[in-house]
Amino acid sequence: xxxxxxxxxxxxxxxxxxxxxxxxxxxxxxxxxxxxxxxxxxxxxxxxxxxxxxxxxxxxxxxxxxxxxxxxxxxxxxxxxxxxxxxxxxxxxxxxxxxxxxxxxxxxxxxxxxxxxxxxxxxxxxxxxxxxxxxxxxxx
Numbered sequence: 608x609x610x611x612x613x614x615x616x617x618x619x620x621x622x623x624x625x626x627x628x629x630x631x632x633x634x635x636x637x638x639x640x641x642x643x644x645x646x647x648x649x650x651x652x653x654x655x656x657x658x659x660x661x662x663x664x665x666x667x668x669x670x671x672x673x674x675x676x677x678x679x680x681x682x683x684x685x686x687x688x689x690x691x692x693x694x695x696x697x698x699x700x701x702x703x704x705x706x707x708x709x710x711x712x713x714x715x716x717x718x719x720x721x722x723x724x725x726x727x728x729x730x731x732x733x734x735x736x737x738x739x740x741x742x743x744x745x746x747x
Contacts, residue, residue, distance in 0.1 A: 622670040651690040661689040700741065 619627060648658060657668040661687055662669070672678065672686055680696070687694040694709040 647687075647692070648673070648690050651692070653690050658689045660687065662686070 613621075613698075619630060624632070648655070655666045655673075658669045659666045672682060680694075684694040698706045698708060700706075
């Protein structure tokens with residue numbers, strides 16, 4: 608039986624070594640982005656139940672937040688503060704120095720609502736390893 612095409616792995620294996628190394632490095636970056644909140648919480652030595660208690664939400668809601676790839680800044684800030692951190696935003700624009708927005712709600716003259724009162728944000732499905740490798744290789 609004749610094979611009808613090459614797999615992504617075969618295509619990547621056929622690339623020059625330096626290109627494969629760049630793809631692997633980018634793959635690790637993308638993988639870390641997907642798991643960054645969970646890893647951040649673990650690095651802080653906190654359990655999801657600890658975060659839930661601090662934010663006054665249920666543990667499954669913390670799990671949902673950790674799986675999201677898009678969320679409100681106020682949700683992210685509340686989560687980071689619940690693990691004992693502080694969220695800093697840096698805006699970089701051409702021909703200007705970087706601007707640090709430490710408390711976006713305060714910078715705009717308002718305050719963010721607590722996570723518990725905000726409607727549930729949509730969560731994106733977790734990207735598969737194959738799709739991340741494909742994106743990292745530039746073949747997507």
